[in-house]
Amino acid sequence: MSPPYGRSMSRDRDFTAVGRALSTPARSTFLNLLMDGTSRPAGELALAAGVSASTASEHLTVLVDAGLVTCRATGRHRYYSLAGQEVATALESLGMLADAAPVSGYRRSRRAEYLAAARFCYDHLAGRLGISLTDAWVHAGWLAGRDELALTDAGAVGLRELGVDVDGAVTARRATTRACLDWTERRPHLAGALGSAVGTRFLDAGWVTRHRSGRGLDVTEAGRELVREAWGINLADAGAA
Amino acid sequence: MSPPYGRSMSRDRDFTAVGRALSTPARSTFLNLLMDGTSRPAGELALAAGVSASTASEHLTVLVDAGLVTCRATGRHRYYSLAGQEVATALESLGMLADAAPVSGYRRSRRAEYLAAARFCYDHLAGRLGISLTDAWVHAGWLAGRDELALTDAGAVGLRELGVDVDGAVTARRATTRACLDWTERRPHLAGALGSAVGTRFLDAGWVTRHRSGRGLDVTEAGRELVREAWGINLADAGAA
DNA sequence: GGGACATTTCGGCGTCCACCGAAGCGTCCC
DNA sequence: GGGACGCTTCGGTGGACGCCGAAATGTCCC
Numbered sequence: 054m055s056p057p058y059g060r061s062m063s064r065d066r067d068f069t070a071v072g073r074a075l076s077t078p079a080r081s082t083f084l085n086l087l088m089d090g091t092s093r094p095a096g097e098l099a100l101a102a103g104v105s106a107s108t109a110s111e112h113l114t115v116l117v118d119a120g121l122v123t124c125r126a127t128g129r130h131r132y133y134s135l136a137g138q139e140v141a142t143a144l145e146s147l148g149m150l151a152d153a154a155p156v157s158g159y160r161r162s163r164r165a166e167y168l169a170a171a172r173f174c175y176d177h178l179a180g181r182l183g184i185s186l187t188d189a190w191v192h193a194g195w196l197a198g199r200d201e202l203a204l205t206d207a208g209a210v211g212l213r214e215l216g217v218d219v220d221g222a223v224t225a226r227r228a229t230t231r232a233c234l235d236w237t238e239r240r241p242h243l244a245g246a247l248g249s250a251v252g253t254r255f256l257d258a259g260w261v262t263r264h265r266s267g268r269g270l271d272v273t274e275a276g277r278e279l280v281r282e283a284w285g286i287n288l289a290d291a292g293a294a
Numbered sequence: 295m296s297p298p299y300g301r302s303m304s305r306d307r308d309f310t311a312v313g314r315a316l317s318t319p320a321r322s323t324f325l326n327l328l329m330d331g332t333s334r335p336a337g338e339l340a341l342a343a344g345v346s347a348s349t350a351s352e353h354l355t356v357l358v359d360a361g362l363v364t365c366r367a368t369g370r371h372r373y374y375s376l377a378g379q380e381v382a383t384a385l386e387s388l389g390m391l392a393d394a395a396p397v398s399g400y401r402r403s404r405r406a407e408y409l410a411a412a413r414f415c416y417d418h419l420a421g422r423l424g425i426s427l428t429d430a431w432v433h434a435g436w437l438a439g440r441d442e443l444a445l446t447d448a449g450a451v452g453l454r455e456l457g458v459d460v461d462g463a464v465t466a467r468r469a470t471t472r473a474c475l476d477w478t479e480r481r482p483h484l485a486g487a488l489g490s491a492v493g494t495r496f497l498d499a500g501w502v503t504r505h506r507s508g509r510g511l512d513v514t515e516a517g518r519e520l521v522r523e524a525w526g527i528n529l530a531d532a533g534a535a
Numbered sequence: 536g537g538g539a540c541a542t543t544t545c546g547g548c549g550t551c552c553a554c555c556g557a558a559g560c561g562t563c564c565c
Numbered sequence: 566g567g568g569a570c571g572c573t574t575c576g577g578t579g580g581a582c583g584c585c586g587a588a589a590t591g592t593c594c595c
Contacts, residue, residue, distance in 0.1 A: 064478055065326040065395035068316040071388055075313025077553070085306040095572060108554055110573050120391060129562040129571050143387040147312055149380050150361060154306040200469035203444050228441035232469065237305055318583070336542060349584055351543050370541050370592040 074119035075147075079104050080112050083133070084121065085154065088144060089173045089268050092125060092132035138227065138249075141175035148236045170288065171261060171270040174233055177248030178255060182272060182280075182288065184235065186251075187242040189284035202230045202243050212247075217254045222246040315360035316388075320345050321353050324374075325362065326395065329385060330414045330509050333366060333373035379468065379490075382416030389477045411529065412502060412511040415474055418489030419496060423513060423521070423529065425476065427492075428483040430525035443471045443484055453488075458495045463487040 074080060082102040086093060099109030113133055116122040121140050125132045135141055171182035178186065190196045195208030204212075204223070213219045223229050223246075231245035243251065255261045260276030272280075272288055280286040315321060323343040327334060340350030354374055357363040364377045376382055412423035419427065431437045436449030445453075445464070454460045464470050464487075472486035484492060496502045501517030513521075513529055521527040 065323070066385075066389040066392040066477060067319075067395040068322040068325060068385070068388060068392050069319055071392050072313045072316025072318075072322070075309040076317050077313075078308075078310055079553085081309040081313070082306070084309060096570095099572095104553090105555060106572065107556075107574080111553080114573085131572065139387070139390050143384075143391055144307075144309070146380070146384040146387045147309060148307040150384055151307040151309050151312050154308040198444070198470070201442060201444055201471065203439070203442060228473065229439070230442065236307060314582095320583085337540095340542095345583090346585060347542065348544080348586075352583080355543090372542065 070119050071121070074116055074121055077112070078102070079108065080116055081154070083109075083112065083116065084135075084144060086268070087122065087133065087135045088141060088175060090135070090141070090175045091173075091263070091268075092134040094130040094132055096130075098133065135175065138176060145174070145233060149234065153237070171272050172268060173252060173263075173270060174235075174242075174244070177233065177242070177244045177252045178261070178270075179233065179235060179242055180269070182261070182270070183242035184238065184240050185286045185288070186280065186284070189280075189286055190243070193284065196230070196243065200232050200241060202232050202241065202245075204230055204247060212251070215254065216258060217247075218250045219247070222250040311360050312362070315357055315362055318353070319343070320349065321357060322395065324350075324353065324357065325376075325385060327509070328363065328374065328376045329382060329416060331376070331382070331416045332414075332504070332509075333375040335371040335373055337371075339374065376416065379417060386415070386474060390475065394478070412513050413509060414493060414504075414511060415483075415485070418474065418483070418485045418493045419502070419511075420474065420476060420483055421510070423502070423511070424483035425479065425481050426527045426529070427521065427525070430521075430527055431484070434525065437471065437484065441473050441482060443473050443482065445471055445488060453492070456495065457499060458488075459491045460488070463491040 075084070079102040083098050086098060086101055095109055095113055096106060098113070099106045102109065102112075104112070113122065113124070116133075117124055121136055122133050123136045125134070135144075170180055171178065172180040174183070177183065187196065187202065190208060190211075191199060191202070193207075193211070194205055195211050196202040197205050204219075209219050209223075225246035228245045230243060230247045232241035233244035233248070234241055242248075255276070256263075258275075259273055260279055261270040261272050264271050277288055280288065316325070320343040324339050327339060327342055336350055336354055337347060339354070340347045343350065343353075345353070354363065354365070357374075358365055362377055362381050363374050366373045366375070376385075411421055412419065413421040415424070418424065428437065428443065431449060431452075432440060432443070434448075434452070435446055436452050437443040438446050445460075450460050450464075466487035469486045471484060471488045473482035474485035474489070475482055483489075496517070497504075499516075500514055501520055502511040502513050505512050518529055521529065
């Protein structure tokens with residue numbers, strides 16, 4: 054009869070390659086930088102991690118070989134980014150186990166506040182903005198269940214009016230909605246295919262813009278007005294004040 | 295005003311400790327063995343990974359220090375198990391990225407078939423049994439959405455009749471339902487608090503029993519009858535035939 | 536109490552690998 | 566074409582760590 058599942062493949066997983074990829078400070082820093090879904094050139098990553106260009110290059114090769122990161126060559130730059138949504142999800146749940154990284158050498162204090170206000174978690178909105186939106190939508194009956202965030206009929210209508218590609222999200226192969234727990238705040242915000250669609254819409258509509266060459270998002274005036282009028286969310290100008 | 299989220303804590307995560315814990319074959323083997331939710335003594339783990347007792351002891355210290363594993367001392371044995379449900383969840387999503395482990399030295403071919411039939415994935419049913427039950431319950435309208443598996447009213451009634459602690463699962467702090475993707479088959483099966491409650495019920499009712507000192511579950515005659523009569527699931531006796 | 540057993544601690548060995556600077560390769564731009 | 570620039574490859578070095586056997590610790594049981 055032979056084994057029923059083709060080839061005598063083990064059901065076990067070999068965690069060693071992925072584990073080794075995560076096991077050094079420089080590579081951990083790289084992944085943290087890429088977790089907002091951006092692509093960054095090797096040099097920038099090297100600088101951020103405080104290693105030489107050659108060392109960074111070796112690290113990036115390890116990450117690519119492990120399947121965590123992909124490389125896109127453009128001109129004389131090579132842009133690295135996370136290899137996909139599964140990688141972001143895996144890192145997200147691993148982050149629940151990991152400690153907060155010690156504040157590294159380069160200046161970060163100012164940025165931390167921007168991060169807290171609004172940021173991308175790979176493909177969906179996070180930070181205070183992501184949490185506030187999710188809370189408001191649960192409250193409005195658009196999303197059901199604090200831990201599942203299932204899309205209701207009312208939510209489908211409302212988000213469609215907002216210009217979110219709801220239908221694309223529902224028919225996507227990945228889970229429509231998913232709750233992503235913020236590492237520090239531990240409060241759920243909308244992820245999954247719908248979370249991605251919402252993020253895309255917010256960017257396309259100009260309600261948020263990626264903060265120049267850095268991490269975090271700026272919520273534009275139009276964006277602030279929208280969330281205030283539609284859902285009564287008052288984004289404190291903590292960053293600006 | 296000082297930083298709004300207390301202490302100038304970095305929003306980044308330090309993946310190095312967890313990564314290092316995963317980065318050696320012996321430790322990867324240990325984690326695979328413990329992923330079914332069992333507790334195992336150090337000696338058994340050493341034997342399974344093919345390392346000396348002293349080496350295994352060192353590895354286990356690393357895993358405990360990384361917070362992935364906990365130790366319970368009983369008599370002259372020390373039983374190790376996964377540190378919690380978050381660890382199981384993280385490993386589960388990491389497994390999506392990792393390769394299948396090469397079949398290691400010790401005999402495993404026979405066991406693979408038991409594993410495929412029914413097994414525990416930390417706290418919920420998996421294997422063919424887990425997948426079949428989930429499919430049947432989606433079909434019966436007990437669970438909604440192939441990727442979310444949200445509990446319906448009918449499902450709550452049905453599972454409560456079955457003796458599952460539905461109310462405990464709904465009020466639990468973790469997500470009530472969650473879809474867990476099997477690594478090899480890539481088919482969703484019920485996880486989350488409700489998945490755990492179902493697993494507990496199946497064990498308590500004697501519908502499945504843990505296979506003696508090994509991995510995988512035996513579905514008892516009562517269990518086979520239940521799933522056949524209630525949901526038309528015919529568990530092929532692949533293991534016995 | 537003594538002997539078997541499970542496990543950890545210790546000391547030592549060999550290998551792996553993170554790191555750097557220098558050199559090589561490709562791209563851009565004057 | 567030549568020089569600046571971004572990145573990778575190469576060679577070499579030092580430290581970290583996976584491995585074992587031997588000895589130490591602790592538990593069980595006669």
